[in-house]
Amino acid sequence: MDKDNIYQDYGDFIFKYLLTLTNNLDLAEELTQETFYQAIKSINNFYDNGTAKFSTWLCAIAKNVWLQELNRKDKNLQLKESLQGESIAFYDLEDDYIKNEDKVMFFKKAHQLNEDKREILYLRLLGDLSFKEIGSVLEKSENWARVTFYRAKLELRKDE
Structure with missing residues (x-):
């Protein structure tokens, strides 16, 4: 071979x-x-x-x-x-600190939004509600909730 x-x-x-x-x-x-x-x-x-x-x-x-x-x-x-x-x-103190810092910065920025944008942001992200549900809670349309949420995100990113 x-x-x-x-x-x-x-x-x-x-x-x-x-x-x-x-x-x-x-x-x-x-x-x-x-x-x-x-x-x-x-x-x-x-x-x-x-x-x-x-x-x-x-x-x-x-x-x-x-x-x-x-x-x-x-x-x-x-x-x-x-x-x-x-x-x-495993508990990683540094990661935990960074996450908390990010949360604090997010809430500081969110607090500066007007009341409608802040409330939609909280309902969407913390309450995990759909835009239809948010519109119902705030007695507005689903589309209004979508647009307002989008504008709130833009405003939060503006400072980054």
């Missing part, structure tokens, strides 16, 4: 095999490259053993590469999930 021609001889075959396993073109290409890298690294093991067909040996390597990829993705997902759970448990 000529090491230089292994990829030319078996590359398409291994790629198609991995494509059936992964159902992902990019991943199959990446794993094909890794398969041939691993095969070249351990080609002496094939010659020492010599009991299987070369294509079967390559398929075994490809399957192991694919299983390693699945295992790696599973571990990354588990790590991500565990870190998301832990991020809630």
